[in-house]
Amino acid sequence: MTNPAEVLGLPKPAWAADEVGMLYDMATRFMAEEIAPRYDEFEKNEMVDRESWLKAGAAGLLCASMPEKYGGSGGTFAHESAIIEAIGHVGVDGFGIGLHNSIVAPYILHYGSEEQKEKWLPKLATGELIGAIAMTEPGAGSDLQGVKTRAEKDGNHYKINGSKTFITNGQLANLIIVVTKTDPEKGAKGTSLIVVETDEVEGFERGRNLDKIGLKANDTSELFFNDVRVPTSNLLGHEEGKGFVQLMQQLPQERLQIGTGAIAMIERALAITIDYVKERKAFGKAIIDFQNTQFKLAELKTEATIGRVFYNDCVARHIAGGLDPVTASMAKYWLSDLQGKVVDECLQLHGGYGYMNEYPIARMYRDARVQRIYGGTNEIMKLLIGRSL
Ligand SMILES: Cc1cc2nc3c(=O)[nH]c(=O)nc-3n(C[C@H](O)[C@H](O)[C@H](O)COP(=O)(O)OP(=O)(O)OC[C@H]3O[C@@H](n4cnc5c(N)ncnc54)[C@H](O)[C@@H]3O)c2cc1C
Numbered sequence: 001m002t003n004p005a006e007v008l009g010l011p012k013p014a015w016a017a018d019e020v021g022m023l024y025d026m027a028t029r030f031m032a033e034e035i036a037p038r039y040d041e042f043e044k045n046e047m048v049d050r051e052s053w054l055k056a057g058a059a060g061l062l063c064a065s066m067p068e069k070y071g072g073s074g075g076t077f078a079h080e081s082a083i084i085e086a087i088g089h090v091g092v093d094g095f096g097i098g099l100h101n102s103i104v105a106p107y108i109l110h111y112g113s114e115e116q117k118e119k120w121l122p123k124l125a126t127g128e129l130i131g132a133i134a135m136t137e138p139g140a141g142s143d144l145q146g147v148k149t150r151a152e153k154d155g156n157h158y159k160i161n162g163s164k165t166f167i168t169n170g171q172l173a174n175l176i177i178v179v180t181k182t183d184p185e186k187g188a189k190g191t192s193l194i195v196v197e198t199d200e201v202e203g204f205e206r207g208r209n210l211d212k213i214g215l216k217a218n219d220t221s222e223l224f225f226n227d228v229r230v231p232t233s234n235l236l237g238h239e240e241g242k243g244f245v246q247l248m249q250q251l252p253q254e255r256l257q258i259g260t261g262a263i264a265m266i267e268r269a270l271a272i273t274i275d276y277v278k279e280r281k282a283f284g285k286a287i288i289d290f291q292n293t294q295f296k297l298a299e300l301k302t303e304a305t306i307g308r309v310f311y312n313d314c315v316a317r318h319i320a321g322g323l324d325p326v327t328a329s330m331a332k333y334w335l336s337d338l339q340g341k342v343v344d345e346c347l348q349l350h351g352g353y354g355y356m357n358e359y360p361i362a363r364m365y366r367d368a369r370v371q372r373i374y375g376g377t378n379e380i381m382k383l384l385i386g387r388s389l
Helices: 018-045 050-058 077-090 097-111 114-126 184-190 243-279 291-319 325-349 351-355 360-372 378-387
Strands: 131-134 150-154 157-167 175-181 191-197 204-209 221-231
Touching (some): 077 291, 097 175, 114 175, 150 175, 157 175, 175 243, 184 191, 191 221, 243 291, 243 325, 243 360, 325 351, 325 360, 325 378, 351 360
Parallel strands (some): 131 175
């Protein structure tokens, strides 16, 4: 099958070594052949099926940046970026492997004991375990210090009680990193990350698979913990109370990967729209022949190019270990804002057809909106940037 990203003339990751370029090619083919043909069905079911996760694992698309000795491919964030760009370029943005790969697995790698890594990472790499991270609660979103989910020590177990909402991969996930309070008196310093293997516990319940305006193929859900008992060895890190620091340390990569999805969709939206305005005619000429169309697209293409250069620079810095949280916040906020703007303008250039769900730009319009909200809202990003001035 022809590589869909090549057909659209989309750029391969510019900073990519050959090996990353090859992974990108393989990932775009996988998304185009295995996920895209069934994507309407996945949107209707409000989740991608487990079999597709296992296939992604078999194809080497899970845990690409985890060490080989734990079942990964031994890559870097460049590899993860190539996979997320492939998802965005093919247009299957609801497939939640980006979060699994570059958010959940790194917590285990960075804070897990040797035993935890050996136990969980190989299964995350095959797709036998599907990962989620449960921070948000009905009463605590932007202000994570307000988390109420409680983990009480009871001998060699923790007893977890609380509820979470808006959790990506929430129906499928069987390995969930739960943000809990082990010592509510201590605020942020009483926060701990505890892994819940859902197949091995009682008292864990999945709530609604939430009805969203976009990202329909993702099973964003409510989760409930009622006296869920897990061994104390499921704590991430050597001691309690380190959860907030661990969250803060991982945020640059989490924010950058929202930027990855943004730049990929921006490029796809532009490519699709340029094709469309060359075909569609009004007043006896192609839509692209109107000066307004050319000026609009010239502006958007310029901004997309600036976005790509900024993004590539952030990735290069991140791989070298030097992406600071403020720049990562800039990438998250600015690229997701630009994504919203580009997709909206591209939809406008499609006229009424852009409002029809059968046109890809309509799905992008729905899927883009949440990028400004999750991973820390763009207002919170500006707050963090502002504090650094
Ligand atoms: C599709 C989807 C998937 C998600 N996936 C996950 C997931 O996997 N795991 C997870 O834990 N969470 C997830 N979330 C939750 C997401 O991270 C939160 O929705 C987000 O952090 C915002 O929190 P909130 O919804 O409680 O909004 P609120 O915190 O109530 O914010 C409401 C508004 O107030 C603004 N605001 C809040 N505080 C300030 C301030 N100090 N200054 C200025 N403005 C402020 C916000 O910017 C926002 O505009 C997901 C959400 C969605 C929609």
